[in-house]
Amino acid sequence: MRALWQAWVALCDQREHPRVLALFRILVAFVLFWDLCTIARLDLVVAIWGDESIGGMANLTHRANVPHFYRVMPATAASAWVLWGLTTGALFSLMVGFFTRTSALFALVLYAQTALVQDSSDRAIDTLLRNLFFILIFAKAGEVWSVDAWWRGRFSDPKALIPAWPRYMIILQLVVMYFTAGVQKVGLPWTPFGEYSALYLILQDWAVANADYGWVAQAPWYPLTQLASFITVVWQDLFPLVLLFYWYEATPDRPGRLRAWTVKYHLHLPWVAIGMLFHLGIAVTMDLGIFPWAMLAAYVAFLHPRELEAVERRFFYRSSQRSMDSIHAATG
Amino acid sequence: MGHTRRMNERWPQIRAALIAAMVFVHALHAFPWPPRITRADVLSESGQEDIAAWMSVIDSVGLPIRKSQVEEGLLKWSELTSGIERTTTRPFRPARRLLKMNQAWALFVNPSSHPQRLRIQGRPAGSHRWETLYLRLDPEHQMFGHLLSYRRIRGIYDDNSGSKIRRPYRNFTRWIARKVLLARPDLDVVRVDMIKTHTTLPGEAPDPRKERRARRSHTRRTLFPPEEAP
Numbered sequence: 001m002r003a004l005w006q007a008w009v010a011l012c013d014q015r016e017h018p019r020v021l022a023l024f025r026i027l028v029a030f031v032l033f034w035d036l037c038t039i040a041r042l043d044l045v046v047a048i049w050g051d052e053s054i055g056g057m058a059n060l061t062h063r064a065n066v067p068h069f070y071r072v073m074p075a076t077a078a079s080a081w082v083l084w085g086l087t088t089g090a091l092f093s094l095m096v097g098f099f100t101r102t103s104a105l106f107a108l109v110l111y112a113q114t115a116l117v118q119d120s121s122d123r124a125i126d127t128l129l130r131n132l133f134f135i136l137i138f139a140k141a142g143e144v145w146s147v148d149a150w151w152r153g154r155f156s157d158p159k160a161l162i163p164a165w166p167r168y169m170i171i172l173q174l175v176v177m178y179f180t181a182g183v184q185k186v187g188l189p190w191t192p193f194g195e196y197s198a199l200y201l202i203l204q205d206w207a208v209a210n211a212d213y214g215w216v217a218q219a220p221w222y223p224l225t226q227l228a229s230f231i232t233v234v235w236q237d238l239f240p241l242v243l244l245f246y247w248y249e250a251t252p253d254r255p256g257r258l259r260a261w262t263v264k265y266h267l268h269l270p271w272v273a274i275g276m277l278f279h280l281g282i283a284v285t286m287d288l289g290i291f292p293w294a295m296l297a298a299y300v301a302f303l304h305p306r307e308l309e310a311v312e313r314r315f316f317y318r319s320s321q322r323s324m325d326s327i328h329a330a331t332g
Numbered sequence: 333m334g335h336t337r338r339m340n341e342r343w344p345q346i347r348a349a350l351i352a353a354m355v356f357v358h359a360l361h362a363f364p365w366p367p368r369i370t371r372a373d374v375l376s377e378s379g380q381e382d383i384a385a386w387m388s389v390i391d392s393v394g395l396p397i398r399k400s401q402v403e404e405g406l407l408k409w410s411e412l413t414s415g416i417e418r419t420t421t422r423p424f425r426p427a428r429r430l431l432k433m434n435q436a437w438a439l440f441v442n443p444s445s446h447p448q449r450l451r452i453q454g455r456p457a458g459s460h461r462w463e464t465l466y467l468r469l470d471p472e473h474q475m476f477g478h479l480l481s482y483r484r485i486r487g488i489y490d491d492n493s494g495s496k497i498r499r500p501y502r503n504f505t506r507w508i509a510r511k512v513l514l515a516r517p518d519l520d521v522v523r524v525d526m527i528k529t530h531t532t533l534p535g536e537a538p539d540p541r542k543e544r545r546a547r548r549s550h551t552r553r554t555l556f557p558p559e560e561a562p
Contacts, residue, residue: 009348038482047507048484055510057488057503068430112432120500121484127434131358134433165351172355180364180437187442188385197533198443204531206449206468207490217534289483 011168015161017305018143019312022097024170025141027297029095029107032129035290036088045084049117051075058118067116083117086110094136097146104136125291131173132298139166170301171246175239178275182236190233196226203285210287228281235274242271242302272302357424362435365417369410374403378446448526448545450480450489454512457520465512465522476511489526497546509550523549 039045050056053075060066060075073079087110093103108130115122115130140162142148149155188194189201200222203213216225248262261267276296283292300308373379383402390397421428428434452466452475465475479485488500509522525547530539 005348008352009344012348012351013344035483039484042479042482044479044482044485048488052499052503052506055507057500057507059499059503062499065429108431112430115432116429118484118488118500120498121487122432123483123487124437124439127432127436130431130433131435134431165347169351169355173358176358176362176435177437180362180435181439184364184366184438184441186366188382189443189445193385193389195533198440200533201443201445201531202440205444205447206529207447207486209469212469222534287481287483287486289486291483 012163012165014164016164016167017158017309018140018160018162019145020300020303020305020308021139021141021162021167022143022145023308024167024298024300025097025100025104025136025139026095026145027300028129028132028294029091031290031294031297032111033088033091033095036084036091040084040088046077046080048080048121049083049114050077050080056080057120060117065116067113069110069113070117083110083114087114094133097142097148100142100146100148101137101139104133104139104141108133108137123289123291125289125294128173128177128298129294132170135166135169135173139163141166167301170298171242174298174301175243178236178239182233182239185233185236190229196229198229199225199232200229208286208288210285213285231274232278235278242268245271268302269307272299275299358435360420361424361428362437363417364438365413366410367438367441368414369406371407374406378442378444381445382442445531446528447531448490448528450524451527452476452508452512452522452524454516454519455521455523456518462523463519465516475515476508479511480508501546502548505548506550506555509548510555513550513552513555519552521549521551523547 039048046054046056048056049058051058051060051070053061054077056077060070069083070079073082087107090103090106090110093099094107097103111126111130111133115126143160143162144154144156146155149157154160185198187198189198190196200216203209203216203225216222245262245268248256248259249266249268252259252263276299279292279295279299282288303311369379374383383399383406387399387402390402450466450468451464453462454465455462464470464473466477466480467473468480480489485504488504505524508524512522513519526545528543528545530541532539
């Protein structure tokens with residue numbers, strides 16, 4: 001037990017470069033910032049967060065628990081815009097890394113108020129984002145690539161080190177989400193008794209599909225949706241395996257064939273790649289708003305800073321190489 | 333000075349304990365408690381379909397269990413598990429409510445074979461003919477389609493599959509009716525409803541039945557009293 005505790009303390013004490021958490025902060029905040037800008041662009045701020053007495057859809061006066069925001073502010077159209085402005089401002093501040101952790105706290109509290117005002121328009125992805133903002137309150141995600149870092153003169157400090165546990169908690173959050181979503185898929189359509197027809201049925205759901213997918217009933221499409229339903233359940237049920245892959249990579253010197261395989265092929269990467277395909281498929285076929293994009297943004301956390309650095313090097317090396325080639329070509 | 337040093341030395345342990353406590357609290361909420369099932373859920377069309385399907389599985393393995401026993405057992409089990417969930421998560425409920433955080437990820441647990449389709453229709457004054465203005469996923473009828481397909485608006489009208497019509501849905505119908513009547517001065521009445529269809533699986537006979545649900549009608553006179561009329 002003591003050894004287990006010491007291992008946990010050591011895990012929580014690990015440090016790493018902040019580039020992954022910084023990119024995670026930027027992408028996740030950007031997705032929600034974009035969504036809030038969409039509300040303003042469609043002129044839906046008062047419609048969604050305004051009281052029914054002023055033409056909105058929220059019920060702020062005939063309910064037992066009035067959200068804190070509307071206990072302080074009157075139920076007017078201006079107040080709905082103030083709520084939108086404060087939440088969007090906090091998200092922008094988090095995205096650019098200005099008072100990063102304080103911004104994460106404000107983003108969480110204000111975003112929670114929007115959910116309390118209009119519960120029906122708050123979806124599972126919004127809950128997930130709030131859980132992630134909660135972690136960002138404790139993460140030093142503004143140590144690089146932020147206004148805070150620029151102010152301290154270390155915008156892109158290659159030697160910066162921060163506690164790694166917030167990234168581990170983000171990974172754990174995603175594992176919990178997929179795993180519990182998987183084991184709760186007990187409806188018949190997710191089983192052989194229901195012909196693994198779940199994805200077929202979802203594609204026929206008027207509210208969720210983004211087009212008429214009646215043609216999916218034809219071969220070979222229906223069997224493909226059955227296969228995809230099967231893979232979805234198995235992949236979600238087995239998602240905790242990704243933690244095992246990380247553990248194997250962290251302890252490469254121990255014995256075991258699967259460990260050796262994991263270390264050699266970095267099995268967490270293909271596992272995560274399946275997830276990316278899953279969410280891209282959702283983005284193409286379904287009308288779930290920011291869900292697939294927010295999930296893909298959160299996937300950054302699966303990368304180790306070393307892996308992201310390798311991607312950066314490859315990308316920047318190639319683009320700078322191309323620039324140099326074009327300069328050489330232009331100058332003869 | 334000594335106190336600060338001792339605190340710094342102990343910090344990794346304290347931090348690890350705090351993180352462990354937080355993981356424990358979230359694990360309590362993440363435990364995949366089955367969603368609470370009511371008698372109305374059991375007796376609903378899709379509930380009865382599910383039970384019939386499970387009964388055929390039970391019958392095929394020869395278990396001597398009756399349908400009524402399955403229904404009562406399901407309700408008792410649901411009552412027990414939801415009771416345990418309520419008790420264990422009660423201390424954290426205020427914080428969870430304030431921050432709207434949760435770990436309940438029941439995503440597409442049981443895809444519906446009876447999806448609902450939003451329809452909006454309008455009628456000119458003195459006419460009996462209804463004009464379809466919006467029908468979800470119908471490219472011919474897409475009035476305000478860019479607003480109605482936005483995820484947060486969709487969430488409001490789609491969060492209405494139970495027998496009770498929720499208040500945000502009623503507000504939604506009033507909101508969209510006002511927008512329609514402002515955009516179309518020739519119309520006098522707007523009605524909004526959900527068309528419930530039945531998706532059958534390939535190989536099964538198609539079911540063309542359509543059930544109209546949650547209909548709400550709004551007239552120009554009720555939405556725009558004389559002093560507010562556009």
